[in-house]
Each structure stands twice: as structure tokens, then as C-alpha cells.
Amino acid sequence: MLHIDQLHAYYGKSHVLQGVSFDIAHMGIGYVPENRDIFPKLTVHQNLLLGLKGKVPKGRWHFDDMYQLFPRLRERQHTEAGVLSGGEQQMLTLCRTLMGDPDLIIIDEPTEGLAPKIVELVAEYLQALRARGLSVLLIEQKLTIAMEISDRCLVMGHGSVVFDGTPEALRQDATTRKEWLEV
DSSP: OEEEEEEEETTTTTTEEEEEEEEOOSOOOOEEEETOOOOTBBHHHHHHHHHHHOSSSSOOOHHHHHHOOOOHHHHHSSSSSSGGGGGHHHHHHHHHTTTTSSSSSEEETTTTTTHHHHHHHHHHHHHHOOOOOOOOEEOOOOOHHHHHSSSSSSETTTEEEEEEEEEHHHHHHHOOOOIOOOO
């Protein structure tokens, strides 16, 4: 189980996480980094192979699942990952993580730097993961997407959790929205 208790983190001299605590999910954690971290000289298929925990895919997710979920990756499976668009690289990173068969997947800013149309696709893919019963810890600045797919929302401000509740409770909490989320 992942249990965060009094987490502190610094970015240079800035104290960006100040005593954050919460209880998230079960064992089997996958991570999709914001910067994507693909292997640019390897093909799409080779990048997916790197996500496997063992030599043979035995988990809930297989190559066919990835290519069905993301048909564009099937088309480009023999292409070097470094020439993919930003959205395609994001899809590849997510799929590579899923190949490790996680129970919980932490996705850091999946829509960062993507065109609005691709952002909509990412939201659809996150919904599909949710529908398959995968727990997702989404770190996202685009409130609309986070509210669409979440059962629970945590809002952070100045490195601390300032709200913890359901999306509906957040929608009704005008003070938190005004102070921390709206421009």
C-alpha cells in the first residue's frame, strides 16, 4: 500500500511539498512522468517491451490492448520513438507503464504541452483506464480533466493540501476554487 505521511520536498531552495499526507492504493505502482522519458532510438514496440516486468507478458495488459487503445501506436510500432509527436510520445509512455501491469498508476501532467485536440484524447484514454478498474493518481493543472475522471480530489497550495474531497464537494466549495484554482 502506498501511504504518504508528512512528505516534504524541495526544488532548489523552494519548499514545494510541506507535510503532505494521504493514503492511496495497493501494491503495484506504475509511473508516467511529465517529461515522457521515452527511448528515442528504440521503436515503439521496443519501448513497450521495456515496460514488461518479466520476459513474457503475463499481466492484464498486452500489446494488443495497447494497440487497440492507441491505434496510432500500432501504425507506428516499427518507428523510432524519437520521431513521434508529443501526444504520441505521451501515449507510448502511458502504454509502457501499463505493460508493467500496475494496480495504481501515477500520471504526472499528461496534458502538458499538448494541443487541445490531443488533450481531449488523453482525457478519453484516462476514462478508459478508469473503466478497466485501474486506480489513477493524476497530477494535473487542467481542472476540467481532473474533475471528469476523479472520485477524489486533492488541491495543493503553497506545498500543502488545502482541499481533500469529492469532485462534487470541490464544485460546491467556492472559496477553495476562487482562492486556489480560478484566475
